[in-house]
Amino acid sequence: MSISNFRADVRRPAARPIAILAPTPTACAIAQQLQAGLAEAVVWTKASSESESAELERVRTYTGSLAAVVQQVWQEAEALVFVLATGAVVRLIAPYLADKSTDPAVVVVDEGAKFAISLSGGHGAGGDRLTREVAALLEATPVISSASEVHQLPALDTLGKSFGWQRGAGDWLGVASAAVRAAAGAGAIAVRQTCGWTMWQQQLPDRHPLVWEVSELSDEIPIRATLWISDRRPPADLPQPYACWHPRTLWLGVGCERGTAAATIERAIADRLAELGLARAAVAGLASIALKADEAGLLAVARQYQWPLRWFEAAELARATVPNPSPVVERAVGTPSVAEAAALLAAESDRLVAPKQVLRVPDAGACTVAIARAECEYSPRLGQLRLVGIGPGSLDCLTPAARQAIVRADAVVGYQLYLDLVSPLLRPQQIVCASPITQEVQRADGAIALARRGLSVAVLSSGDCGIYGMAGLVLERLAQTGWDGRSPQVEVVPGITALQAAAARVGAPLMHDFCAISLSDLLTPWPVIERRLEAAAAADFVVALYNPRSQTRTRGIATARDIFLRHRSPATPVAIVRAAYRSDESIQITTLTDFDVAVVDMLSTVLIGNSNTFVCEGYAITPRGYLRAYSSMTSPLTHPDADRCS
Ligand code: SAH
Numbered sequence: 001m002s003i004s005n006f007r008a009d010v011r012r013p014a015a016r017p018i019a020i021l022a023p024t025p026t027a028c029a030i031a032q033q034l035q036a037g038l039a040e041a042v043v044w045t046k047a048s049s050e051s052e053s054a055e056l057e058r059v060r061t062y063t064g065s066l067a068a069v070v071q072q073v074w075q076e077a078e079a080l081v082f083v084l085a086t087g088a089v090v091r092l093i094a095p096y097l098a099d100k101s102t103d104p105a106v107v108v109v110d111e112g113a114k115f116a117i118s119l120s121g122g123h124g125a126g127g128d129r130l131t132r133e134v135a136a137l138l139e140a141t142p143v144i145s146s147a148s149e150v151h152q153l154p155a156l157d158t159l160g161k162s163f164g165w166q167r168g169a170g171d172w173l174g175v176a177s178a179a180v181r182a183a184a185g186a187g188a189i190a191v192r193q194t195c196g197w198t199m200w201q202q203q204l205p206d207r208h209p210l211v212w213e214v215s216e217l218s219d220e221i222p223i224r225a226t227l228w229i230s231d232r233r234p235p236a237d238l239p240q241p242y243a244c245w246h247p248r249t250l251w252l253g254v255g256c257e258r259g260t261a262a263a264t265i266e267r268a269i270a271d272r273l274a275e276l277g278l279a280r281a282a283v284a285g286l287a288s289i290a291l292k293a294d295e296a297g298l299l300a301v302a303r304q305y306q307w308p309l310r311w312f313e314a315a316e317l318a319r320a321t322v323p324n325p326s327p328v329v330e331r332a333v334g335t336p337s338v339a340e341a342a343a344l345l346a347a348e349s350d351r352l353v354a355p356k357q358v359l360r361v362p363d364a365g366a367c368t369v370a371i372a373r374a375e376c377e378y379s380p381r382l383g384q385l386r387l388v389g390i391g392p393g394s395l396d397c398l399t400p401a402a403r404q405a406i407v408r409a410d411a412v413v414g415y416q417l418y419l420d421l422v423s424p425l426l427r428p429q430q431i432v433c434a435s436p437i438t439q440e441v442q443r444a445d446g447a448i449a450l451a452r453r454g455l456s457v458a459v460l461s462s463g464d465c466g467i468y469g470m471a472g473l474v475l476e477r478l479a480q481t482g483w484d485g486r487s488p489q490v491e492v493v494p495g496i497t498a499l500q501a502a503a504a505r506v507g508a509p510l511m512h513d514f515c516a517i518s519l520s521d522l523l524t525p526w527p528v529i530e531r532r533l534e535a536a537a538a539a540d541f542v543v544a545l546y547n548p549r550s551q552t553r554t555r556g557i558a559t560a561r562d563i564f565l566r567h568r569s570p571a572t573p574v575a576i577v578r579a580a581y582r583s584d585e586s587i588q589i590t591t592l593t594d595f596d597v598a599v600v601d602m603l604s605t606v607l608i609g610n611s612n613t614f615v616c617e618g619y620a621i622t623p624r625g626y627l628r629a630y631s632s633m634t635s636p637l638t639h640p641d642a643d644r645c646s
């Protein structure tokens with residue numbers, strides 16, 4: 001199969017920038033902090049007489065009133081972030097507020113950067129999500145007052161966005177207000193989903209007003225509204241209010257005579273969809289034979305609806321099993337089926353929902369359309385995998401970039417303990433996939449599958465994701481499965497690894513060359529580990545031992561101690577840091593000879609000093625050599641505090 005106009009090439013409007021409006025120098029400093037973390041953000045600030053800010057990159061200055069800037073950016077920007085008092089913002093935007101389906105999102109940050117307020121466009125325009133991102137970047141408190149947030153409801157009007165679903169007809173306002181009343185205990189919202197991803201249903205809060213089987217309800221729970229999720233149009237008798245989401249499951253196989261007019265192709269498609277009660281918004285894309293790749297009418301229709309096109313060679317099409325093969329077509333193009341075969345191949349399924357049908361229009365060509373339904377809906381979004389290190393435990397040790405990646409993600413994947421550690425950052429409607437600690441491969445595959453559906457996925461590891469974490473495994477799995485390096489996009493977001501956290505808690509033991517060795521022999525044969533221990537000990541590296549001792553793996557750490565005792569002084573400092581930066585943290589500094597391996601467990605990192613490491617007032621210090629280089633104080637023994645240090 002060859003693919004054209006698919007994902008990356010599909011004509012989509014370019015992402016519109018975020019405008020950050022920050023009139024004062026204080027506000028401008030906050031705005032620039034935000035700009036560093038937000039893609040495509042432009043800062044606007046008032047020109048000072050010295051015009052210093054005019055020289056800053058991506059900062060635009062204005063001289064007149066801010067109102068004129070607001071008027072300009074309201075049309076251009078995806079979202080407006082004001083660093084200004086809320087009252088002033090309300091007055092500035094009031095003249096332009098028109099419709100929540102078209103208005104940009106508006107977020108307000110106070111000049112103290114304490115709060116980020118989602119002022120308008122919270123759902124459709126993504127203001128609530130942006131508010132969380134802004135708050136995460138500034139370590140401010142997000143203030144979100146939309147009903148769905150308050151009641152921890154899924155936001156029904158944005159529900160399908162991350163899966164690439166298209167919003168269809170419906171009374172969205174009526175459904176939203178019914179949902180709020182239902183959340184308060186007055187009735188329920190019926191969900192009728194015939195296709196598309198259902199995983200969202202498992203992510204709902206414990207109490208929610210949605211019901212799937214209307215029949216299971218007792219008469220006392222009236223249905224207030226219906227959410228119709230289907231590639232079909234809603235039935236004519238569906239009671240109001242209702243609103244429709246259309247997962248894009250329908251692949252249209254199209255064959256046409258050379259030179260067929262776009263209008264003919266469009267009508268053939270419209271007729272076929274209408275006859276079968278299928279929704280146009282549920283169309284995933286068009287498929288045809290490769291020799292039609294330059295067919296102007298076909299390309300025009302695809303462009304008009306922003307449908308991707310998939311092309312198949314005659315030989316590929318000929319292999320598909322179709323209900324209506326044609327010897328005439330076979331003689332002409334070398335495959336007995338174009339429309340039906342292309343639809344089935346594009347949908348990667350055997351579910352033909354509409355066998356081929358021809359529309360012939362005098363002087364405007366002839367077009368054959370068949371429709372197949374894919375198991376998995378098409379999403380035009382480019383999936384993203386962010387492999388995120390969350391640091392050792394406390395949220396203080398999370399980098400702003402990691403925080404951002406978590407807040408931004410449609411789905412967060414990780415071991416339950418790590419999800420618990422970042423739980424204050426998770427938002428309702430985010431897909432959260434917890435998996436047991438031993439199921440790393442399944443976790444990686446699950447995350448890749450989500451990203452391949454077009455979702456933005458954060459895969460969490462403690463510490464750094466690329467140090468005995470998930471990053472390598474995810475990349476290995478991608479490499480094994482024909483990844484093109486672009487889809488999904490991958491970003492590795494670094495974190496503070498355990499050896500840094502442990503070192504910081506005990507002083508500065510890593511000031512000279514060091515190495516990390518994991519004592520886990522689940523994935524590495526023990527003789528290899530032992531060889532590395534020997535080498536590190538002999539080469540006088542400071543060593544950090546990860547995975548030092550589990551309930552069943554108890555001997556390794558004792559062997560490690562014995563190896564080091566053969567190469568280093570019995571007085572060499574050893575630090576055992578357990579659960580660093582977590583509420584149950586414990587720290588012990590001892591020596592190689594007194595090192596009681598029984599106190600070590602899987603939550604510990606063990607640091608073994610080199611031949612120069614010493615301890616002073618509870619701080620382990622490995623001299624870098626400054627004092628030896630620049631003064632007469634050359635060794636711990638001549639250190640001014642040597643009498644108090646060991
Ligand atoms: N990716 C992680 C390491 C995972 S391997 C990182 O970069 O830190 C798991 C091992 O890391 C544990 O057995 C322990 O040795 C160490 N570790 C992880 N978190 C720790 C913490 N908070 N305190 C001490 N050691 C920790």
